[in-house]
Amino acid sequence: MSKVSYYTAEGLKKLREELNYLKDVERPNASRAIAEARDKGDLSENAEYDAAKEAQGMLEMKIAKLEEALAGARLIDESQLDNSKVLVLSKVKIRNQTNGMEVTYTLVADGEADLASGKISVNSPIGKGLLGKSVGEVAEVQVPNGIMKFDVLEISR
Structure with a gap:
């Protein structure tokens, strides 16, 4: 299957x-x-x-x-997706707590990921860390040299 x-x-x-x-x-x-x-x-x-x-x-x-x-x-039927939480196809603006850098990513399926155009896979470490988060929450992402923390600033479609 x-x-x-x-x-x-x-x-x-x-x-x-x-x-x-x-x-x-x-x-x-x-x-x-x-x-x-x-x-x-x-x-x-x-x-x-x-x-x-x-x-x-x-x-x-x-x-x-x-x-x-x-x-x-x-x-994916975008009309059925909840905008209050980060899901597939969410456009998420995040801030790195360590260096204050702000980045906007769109979470997509593995086959559509393209970092150059701001699309990251929901199965990437950052994508997994952001899934289910709401505005104002902190996403903790496990990376090889520790844990990175990102503030969720905006969620849109």
């Missing part, structure tokens, strides 16, 4: 697009590469054929993983 993961509409669309690309573009390319290598002669000493078969195996494994992820994917 596949693991259930929650996605935004945008994240689910990206997942489907990547799967379709792999199936419709990459898979035919891999088959073509194998056919070309096979046409070059003796398969027992054909490194190009072996490499093409290995690449195809890796591609098929990637396709299987994406299909499994899609099978367990659930779309």
Whole structure:
């Protein structure tokens, strides 16, 4: 049975697009590469054929993983989410108690995490520490060199 993961509409669309690309573009390319290598002669000493078969195996494994992820994917209904607590898709403004630095993160599913755009996974240490917190509460996050404390300043969608 596949693991259930929650996605935004945008994240689910990206997942489907990547799967379709792999199936419709990459898979035919891999088959073509194998056919070309096979046409070059003796398969027992054909490194190009072996490499093409290995690449195809890796591609098929990637396709299987994406299909499994899609099978367990659930779309998040943002209208049903509570804004008083930090949940998936919450936009949270926090302040580090140690250095006073303020940062805003959006908590997303693992597959949608992108730190450069301010999206962190709910399964990351900070994400786990923030889940369920309300404005004014302190989130304690276990990191390798101890515990970091963050003040929850704002929660929005």
